[in-house]
Every structure is written in structure tokens, then in C-alpha cells.
Amino acid sequence: MLAGYTGKILFVNLTEMSVTVQDLDEDLARNFIGGYGIGAKILYEMMPVGADPLGPENILGFITGPCTGTRAFFGARYTLVHKSPVTGGWNDANSGGYFGPELKKAGFDAVFISGKAEKPVYLLIMDGKVQIKEATHLWGKDTKETWELLKTELNLPKLRVVAIGPAGEKLSLMSCPINDGHRAPGRGGGGAVMGSKNLKAIAVYGTGKITMADPEKVTEINKQIAANIKKNPGAQAFGTLGTGSGTAVSALNGDSPVKNWAGVGIIDYGEEAAEKLGAASLDVHKVKKYACFNCPLGCGAEYKVKSGRWPLEATERPEYETSCSFGALLLNSEADAVLMCNEICNRYGLDTISTGATIAWAMECYSKGILAREELDGIDLTWGNGEAIVAITQKIADQEGCGAVLAHGSAYDAKVWGKGEEFLQTASGIELPMHDPRLGPGLARTYQYDPTPGRHVKGGIGLAQAFGAFPDKYNYSNTGPMDVAATASQEVENCAGFCTFMMNGGVMDAKEQYLAAVTGMPFFQEETLKTGKRILNMRHAFNLREGFKPSDFTISLRAVGKPPLTAGPLKDVEIDVEQLAENFFTHMDWDTETGKPSLESLQELGGLEEVIRDLYGK
Amino acid sequence: MLIKVKPLGVAKAYLKKDLETVELPEGAKIKDLLDSIIITADNADLSLLDVATFLVNKEPAQRETGLQDGDEVIIMLRLVGG
Numbered sequence: 001m002l003a004g005y006t007g008k009i010l011f012v013n014l015t016e017m018s019v020t021v022q023d024l025d026e027d028l029a030r031n032f033i034g035g036y037g038i039g040a041k042i043l044y045e046m047m048p049v050g051a052d053p054l055g056p057e058n059i060l061g062f063i064t065g066p067c068t069g070t071r072a073f074f075g076a077r078y079t080l081v082h083k084s085p086v087t088g089g090w091n092d093a094n095s096g097g098y099f100g101p102e103l104k105k106a107g108f109d110a111v112f113i114s115g116k117a118e119k120p121v122y123l124l125i126m127d128g129k130v131q132i133k134e135a136t137h138l139w140g141k142d143t144k145e146t147w148e149l150l151k152t153e154l155n156l157p158k159l160r161v162v163a164i165g166p167a168g169e170k171l172s173l174m175s176c177p178i179n180d181g182h183r184a185p186g187r188g189g190g191g192a193v194m195g196s197k198n199l200k201a202i203a204v205y206g207t208g209k210i211t212m213a214d215p216e217k218v219t220e221i222n223k224q225i226a227a228n229i230k231k232n233p234g235a236q237a238f239g240t241l242g243t244g245s246g247t248a249v250s251a252l253n254g255d256s257p258v259k260n261w262a263g264v265g266i267i268d269y270g271e272e273a274a275e276k277l278g279a280a281s282l283d284v285h286k287v288k289k290y291a292c293f294n295c296p297l298g299c300g301a302e303y304k305v306k307s308g309r310w311p312l313e314a315t316e317r318p319e320y321e322t323s324c325s326f327g328a329l330l331l332n333s334e335a336d337a338v339l340m341c342n343e344i345c346n347r348y349g350l351d352t353i354s355t356g357a358t359i360a361w362a363m364e365c366y367s368k369g370i371l372a373r374e375e376l377d378g379i380d381l382t383w384g385n386g387e388a389i390v391a392i393t394q395k396i397a398d399q400e401g402c403g404a405v406l407a408h409g410s411a412y413d414a415k416v417w418g419k420g421e422e423f424l425q426t427a428s429g430i431e432l433p434m435h436d437p438r439l440g441p442g443l444a445r446t447y448q449y450d451p452t453p454g455r456h457v458k459g460g461i462g463l464a465q466a467f468g469a470f471p472d473k474y475n476y477s478n479t480g481p482m483d484v485a486a487t488a489s490q491e492v493e494n495c496a497g498f499c500t501f502m503m504n505g506g507v508m509d510a511k512e513q514y515l516a517a518v519t520g521m522p523f524f525q526e527e528t529l530k531t532g533k534r535i536l537n538m539r540h541a542f543n544l545r546e547g548f549k550p551s552d553f554t555i556s557l558r559a560v561g562k563p564p565l566t567a568g569p570l571k572d573v574e575i576d577v578e579q580l581a582e583n584f585f586t587h588m589d590w591d592t593e594t595g596k597p598s599l600e601s602l603q604e605l606g607g608l609e610e611v612i613r614d615l616y617g618k
Numbered sequence: 619m620l621i622k623v624k625p626l627g628v629a630k631a632y633l634k635k636d637l638e639t640v641e642l643p644e645g646a647k648i649k650d651l652l653d654s655i656i657i658t659a660d661n662a663d664l665s666l667l668d669v670a671t672f673l674v675n676k677e678p679a680q681r682e683t684g685l686q687d688g689d690e691v692i693i694m695l696r697l698v699g700g
Contacts, residue, residue, distance in 0.1 A: 233631040234666045234697055246697030249627035253671035253694040266676050266692075271626070278627070320699025435698070456700060467696045469668045500700060569671055569678050 002029055003213040004066030004518040009042075010108045010130060012123060014197050015056055015115030019130045024109055030521060031607035032535055034065035034109065035495035036092035039081035040538040042112060045610060049545055053085035053189070054171060054196040056116040062103065062162070062202065063110035065497025069101030069210050069293065071218050072514040073225050074502035076100060076293035079494065080185035082193045083546075086173050086409060087428045090451045090542040093176070093190060095162075096292035096499055097183035099204065102160035106206030117198040122163075124154070125204045135200035139169060142347035143178040150203050163201035164191045165349030170399050171195050173408040174354040178346055182300075182316040183292070186351035187455060188430065213520030221513050226296055228506030235504040239297040241279035243320040243501070248278030250320070251328035254439045254569035255466060257432070258328045259383065260360040261425045261558040264568035265328060273333035273384075277323050282335055286317065297504060303339065310340035310390065318342040318352070321456070324434035325356025326389065330363060334386030341393045348397035354409050357431035359392055361410035365420040375417075377401040427454035427555045437577075438561050438570040440466025441473060442483055445580040448555035450487075451539035457500050459490025460584075476579040480587030483580070488532025495535060533588065534605045537597055540590070541611040550585070550595045619644055619687035621651060629695045632657060632667055642685065648672050649681040651691060666695045 001007035001024065011020040032038045039061045051057035060082045067075035078100030084091035103111070107128035120135040138146050146163040150156075160180065167175035168191030175191025176184045194200075212218055229235045237245040250256040251265040251274040258265045265274065275281060285305050291298030301317035318326075318338055322345075326338045345352045359381070365371040366381045373380060377395065379402075381388045395403030405413050411429040414421040425432050427447045433456040437444035443462030450458045461483045465473040493502065493511045502510055515523040557563075561574035585592045589601035599616050602608045612618050623637045633655045640654055656667065672679040673692040685691070 232666075234628055234695065237628045237631070237697065243699040246627060246695070246699050249629075249694045249697070250699065252626065252692075253696060255696060266673065324699075439696075463698060467669060467698045469665075503698070568676070569673060571678055 001026060002066065002519040002521055003211040004070060005029055006104050006107055006109050006208070006210070008108050010111045010125070012111065012113045012130070012132065013115040014113060014117040014121065014132070014199065017117070017132055019132065027607070029066070031531070032538070033492060033495035033531060034068070034497060035063050035077070035079035035094065036081050036539065037491070037495040037535040038110060039063045039079060039092065040090065040535065040542055043081060043083075044538060044542050044545070046114075047083065051083060053083045053088065054192060056114065056197070058083050058193055058196070059112055059114045060190070060193050060197065060199070061110060061112045064100045064104050065495055066519050067514055068497030069104040070212055070518050071215065071222065071294060072518055073222050073294060073296050073505060074499045075497045075514070076295060077494070077497045077499055078103065080177065080190045082190060084188040085192050086189045086430045087453060089428070089546055089548055090539050091188035091190070092452050092539070093185035093187045094457070094494060095179055095183045095185040097180035098293050099160045099162050099179035099183070100497065101293045102204045102206055104206070104210050105208045106204045107208055111202065113197060113199060116196065120198045120200050122150070122199070122201040122203060125202065127206050127208065138200045140166060142166065143349050144181045144347055146201055147181055150201065154203070156205050159203055159205050161201050161203045163349070164194045165347055167191055167348040167350045167397060167407065168195040170407070172350065172399065173412060174351050174358065174396070175349050176351045178349050182346045184346075184351070186353065188452070191349045212518045214517040217517035218514065221507065221510060221517065222296070225505035225507055225510065229296060229504065232504070232506060235297065235506070238299055238501065238504055241283060242299040242301060242317050244279040244282065244318065244323045247320055247323045247327070248274040250324065251277075254436055256324040256328055256434045257425070257436050259331050260329060260364045260423060261432070261556070262364070263331065264565055266568050269328050269331060273331070274328065276333040276335055277327040277338060282317060282323070282339070285339070290316070292499070295499070297501060299501065305336065305339055308336050310336055312339065312343055315339060315343045316346065321434045322352040322356070325353050325360075329356055329360045329434070330389060331383040332386055332389055333384065337386030337390050340390045344393050344397050350397060353433055354431040355393060355396060357425060358396070358406055358410040358413065359389060361413070361420065361423055361425065362392070362406060364423045370420050371417075375402060425556045425558060428553050430454040432556070432559055435463070435466060436570065437462060437559050437575055438565070438573040440464070441575045442479065442580060444555060444560050444575045444577040445483065445584055446487070447559065448577055449550065449553050449581050449584065451536070451543050453553060457490070457494065459487040461486050474573065476576040476583070478583065479580055480583035483584045484533065484587045485529055487536060488529045491532035491535045492528045530605060534607055536588070537602065537605060537608055537611065540595065540597070541608070541615070544595055545614060548595070550581070550592065619646070619685070621685055622688070622690040623651070623655065623693070624690060625693045627694060628666075628697060629670065629693045632664065633693070646685050647681065648674070648679060648683050648685065648691065651685065652681070670695050
């Protein structure tokens with residue numbers, strides 16, 4: 001087996017209460033790397049078409065990459081895969097912390113779970129041994145309580161746990177698992193999928209070693225990255241202040257959406273409000289720095305809120321996405337409310353992006369008289385009202401009153417209540433993340449047409465346009481080659497087990513160098529393009545097999561500048577997302593009407609035999 | 619002419635401290651303003667400034683945008699968060 005991998009995959013069927021261990025096929029590893037690459041291949045092979053996302057046939061995978069848990073910087077990630085109960089299609093979401101590395105130390109590259117247990121259970125994985133254990137006593141506990149209880153009852157202080165909270169148990173479509181108490185593969189309803197299987201948690205502990213083919217080379221790359229970080233004030237700020245180091249400015253420069261995507265930060269929100277939610281302001285509560293496994297930046301921090309409306313003995317620094325979705329998106333500048341909402345979401349297991357964005361939708365409906373105060377259980381959900389934001393978040397977490405509807409996201413709410421659809425800010429039914437395509441127009445293509453819609457970690461040219469020196473970014477001709485290359489690059493980065501913020505390391509081909517040094521498999525940028533396209537085709541094929549075609553993928557109009565904003569940094573920007581999509585599809589050799597990849601392209605990429613079989617009968 | 623300068627967030631780390639106004643010759647552009655206020659010591663990586671957002675009197679502006687006496691220039695870097 002290639003170095004970097006444990007070489008073992010665990011399959012658990014909770015209906016049969018059975019556990020099977022299989023060897024990781026080396027060709028599978030070479031072709032699909034890890035993470036959602038391997039996940040898409042396995043789910044495509046094993047999951048029946050039309051499976052109910054909240055039924056026993058859905059398969060939930062927790063998959064590491066070859067660089068996860070090694071000494072390669074930024075290699076802390078695992079990916080959660082499943083069919084999404086939100087979009088009805090393919091879903092992947094990744095998370096850092098320590099769960100992924102510990103899973104590998106415990107002997108497995110991945111765990112796939114199917115079926116449904118009769119009563120609540122958790123998986124215990126320790127140094128290659130696997131048990132399905134009763135979790136009735138954990139049901140109803142929040143994610144942090146669950147972690148503490150398991151550490152205590154197993155007498156393993158270093159136990160790592162990914163768990164759902166009450167939100168996942170109650171099948172909230174915005175729910176997610178939480179690992180290490182606050183890290184989350186947040187998007188797409190993975191918490192509800194776990195809850196539908198009566199799976200409360202996975203607990204892992206291991207003492208195994210993860211091999212590397214060329215550890216000296218890994219050290220050499222690490223040194224180069226460390227040196228680069230030292231001379232880059234942006235990276236330094238990231239390490240000091242976290243992912244939110246740019247939150248305040250993002251609200252003003254057009255990066256983060258304001259007032260449910262209809263506002264202009266510099267006018268509607270203002271410098272003073274933005275500064276109150278800036279990382280430096282939030283960090284008055286900082287107790288100490290926190291880093292994911294082997295990260296040279298360490299963007300996390302532990303907080304203590306000593307006084308005020310919502311004192312918190314121990315909580316965490318909110319991420320950029322959280323500060324934006326509970327901040328400028330709601331015209332909220334009350335930092336203590338953001339910290340409290342972050343804590344509620346982490347404990348109950350809720351995606352902070354979708355939760356904040358759903359509240360933004362409800363706020364706009366309320367401000368326009370579409371939702372009455374009585375329908376919101378008497379909460380005065382006016383823009384920027386911190387008390388109201390916390391109150392509604394708690395109702396969502398408890399699924400109490402209006403929260404029983406709001407807990408399933410804005411698209412669900414508009415459908416159930418039969419109103420407010422015109423104010424949804426979603427892509428294929430999932431709330432949009434907090435980087436505005438009007439600043440990086442390629443993000444519109446990514447949000448709308450990626451097989452996992454509405455994600456900010458799916459590459460493409462959008463982030464480069466928003467944050468790099470990208471000439472003529474509002475010119476929509478010939479974007480295909482660069483968009484495909486940037487997407488393929490991100491596919492490989494994600495599947496190798498890296499964090500997107502390895503971009504702060506300043507080594508352009510770091511993932512290729514690390515992949516080669518860790519696995520022993522020669523890996524150059526040419527392989528990145530081919531491998532990334534193969535992985536992308538696999539995720540895309542999952543959706544095609546479910547009956548999706550390109551026209552089924554939608555995005556709300558504000559995010560593409562329809563109508564354009566009339567002031568501020570994004571004034572008059574209107575995005576031709578259909579041209580961006582046509583360029584991308586054409587360069588991928590996908591039919592723009594049906595989405596079907598050409599036979600030649602699939603054959604050239606290799607490793608996609610079952611896709612060719614299903615699409616071409618060969 | 620006198621130009622009001624307001625760097626926000628991390629942009630402050632790249633620019634001379636305690637800036638409020640900068641005197642520039644008539645016809646100066648934003649790029650001239652930057653040249654006069656950037657700190658170049660310590661081998662700092664200045665690439666982030668290549669993709670800064672500029673607002674002149676809260677309107678979008680570019681490096682080539684010309685300045686007038688009394689203009690307020692906001693300088694913001696773009697840092698990707700997640």
C-alpha cells in the first residue's frame with residue numbers, strides 16, 4: 001500500500017449491526033486520492049439510485065486523505081459524504097480539528113455507515129477494534145456533553161469524538177455533526193443523516209503511526225512554508241486573529257453579503273458596526289490560541305465571556321463565516337449575540353451559515369410584513385436586534401414554536417409557510433456562504449453548478465478573482481480553462497486531507513509536493529488536473545444518475561447582481577453566470593443541456609468505468 | 619493637495635502609522651498615494667496590496683483613479699476567511 005494511508009476501510013451496517021473491514025484498493029487511492037474522491041466512488045457503487053436521504057439506504061462516509069494526520073502542514077481534514085436531505089443530491093463537507101488524524105491512528109482511512117439502528121448507538125473505534133455501543137444515555141445531550149461523557153465513561157481523556165446534538169437527533173435539515181466540540185463538516189444536513197440512522201457519535205482513539213515515504217522532504221516543505229508565513233502580514237494576521245481576521249473589512253469591501261444580500265456594507269452597516277464584529281474586538285474574550293492538528297497558523301481560539309447578557313464559561317472564537325452570517329448579513333453588530341449563537345450552534349449541532357442565513361431570510365420577511373410577529377412567537381426580529389437573533393436561534397435549536405419550521409432552512413420555510421420565496425438567498429435550496437460572487441464572479445458558477453452547490457471551498461476562479469490579482473474579472477469570455485484548472489486543483493487539495501488555508505503557506509505546488517513525499521506516488525501538476533477532473537466527474541455523475549440536469553441547479557438572483565447594487569464597491573456588477581457555466585461545461589466536455597460528459601473524456605480520465613457503463617451502456 | 623487616508627484592518631500593517639492626511643501633487647493617483655505610504659521594510663510580502671479594495675469618497679476606485687483635494691481614500695485588503 002502507498003505510504004500515508006492505513007490501507008483499511010471500515011463498513012458498518014446499523015440495520016444488521018455488522019462491521020466489515022476491507023483493504024483499501026491501491027488503484028482507488030491513486031485515482032481518487034481520498035476524502036470525497038474515494039467517497040464519491042464508493043457511494044456511487046454502493047448506494048441505490050433514488051435512496052431516501054433520511055432513510056437507511058443513504059450511506060454516510062467519514063473519509064480522511066493520505067496527508068491527514070501526517071507531519072505535512074495543514075493536513076488535519078476529513079470529509080463527510082452522503083446524499084443530502086437539503087438538495088436531494090450529492091453532498092460533501094469537510095472538517096479540521098483532531099478527529100480525522102485520530103481515525104487514522106486508530107487504523108482506518110475511512111468509515112462508511114449504512115442502515116438504521118433500532119435504538120441510539122455510537123461507534124467506538126480503538127486501534128483497529130470496532131464496537132457498536134448503545135447510546136440511549138447520550139441521546140438528548142449536546143455535542144460537548146457527549147464528548148465529555150464518553151471520555152469519562154471510557155476513561156480516555158484523549159478520545160476524539162464526532163457527534164450530533166439535539167438538532168441532528170430531531171432531523172433538522174441545517175444540522176451537522178461536530179467534532180472536537182466545535183469543528184464541523186457543517187453543510188448539507190449531515191447531522192440529520194446521522195440522526196436518521198440513530199447514530200449519536202463516533203469515538204476514536206489510536207496509537208498507530210502514519211507512515212510517510214519521504215519524511216525529510218515533508219520537513220523541507222514545512223520549513224519553506226513556515227518561512228513564508230513569517231514574512232506575510234496577512235498570514236500572520238490569520239494566525240493571530242483567526243479566519244475572521246478580515247471579517248470587519250469584508251463587510252465593507254463587498255466580500256461578505258450584507259442585509260440578506262441586498263445591502264451595501266459601507267453604507268448600510270458602516271465602519272463602526274463592522275469594527276465591533278472584527279476579530280480584534282471579539283478577541284477581548286480570548287483565553288488561549290487553538291490549532292488544528294499540525295497547523296502552522298492556528299486560526300482557532302478558546303474564549304471565556306465573563307459577563308454581559310450571555311456569559312460563557314468556555315466557548316470558541318467564531319469563524320469568519322459565522323461572524324458574517326450572524327453579523328453583517330443581519331445588520332447585527334452585537335458581538336455577544338454572535339458568540340452566543342455560535343455556542344448554541346456548536347452545542348446543538350447546527351450549521352452556522354445556514355442558521356444565520358435562514359434568520360436573515362426571516363428578518364427580511366418580517367421587515368416587509370410577510371411574516372408577522374405572532375408567527376415568530378412574538379419575537380421582534382428587526383434588523384440588528386441581537387436579543388431577537390439569540391432568541392430565534394435558541395428556538396431553532398430546540399425546534400420549539402416557529403423554530404420547528406425554521407430549523408429546516410429558509411427554502412423549506414418558504415415552502416411550508418407558502419411565502420417569502422422571493423427573499424431566499426440559496427443555491428439549489430441551500431443557503432449561500434459568505435463570499436459574494438459579485439466580488440469574485442466565478443463564485444456564482446461554483447455556487448450554482450458545483451455538484452455540491454452553495455460552497456465556498458469548491459475552488460474555481462471565484463476566490464482568485466475576489467482575492468487575487470485577476471485581470472478583467474468581469475469579462476466572461478474564455479473562463480473555462482482556468483475555471484476547470486482551479487476547480488480540479490481544489491478537488492485534489494480537499495481529497496488529500498488539506499485545509500483550504502494552505503494557500504497562506506505561499507508554496508504554489510505544496511499539495512503536489514506533499515502528496516508525492518507522503519505517499520511515494522509521483523505527483524505533478526499535470527496529475528492534479530486529471531485527477532481533479534476525475535473526482536469532479538464522479539460527484540457530477542452521482543447527481544446525473546439521480547436524474548439531475550444543469551437546469552435543476554439554481555441560484556438566487558441577488559447573488560448574481562440581478563438587480564445590481566446601486567452603490568458601494570460592487571456597484572453595477574451583474575454576473576453572466578450562464579456564460580461562466582457554459583464555458584466551464586464546455587471545457588469539461590459536459591453537454592450543457594443534459595450535463596452528460598462525453599465518452600471520450602471519461603475514457604481519457606480513466607477510473608470511471610461504472611459511469612461509462614451507466615451513461616453509455618459500455 | 620491634501621488627501622484623507624483611512625486604511626482598515628490588516629491594511630494598517632502595510633502602511634505608515636498614524637496616517638490621517640497625505641499631501642500629494644495635483645494630478646496624483648491612488649498608486650501615487652500608495653507609493654508614499656507603503657512600508658517596505660523587513661522584506662514584507664506586499665502582494666496583498668496588489669489586490670486591495672479602494673474607495674474614494676465611498677465610491678469604487680482603482681490604482682489609476684485620479685484624486686482631488688479633500689478626497690477620502692479607504693484602503694482595505696481582501697483576506698479570505700472561511
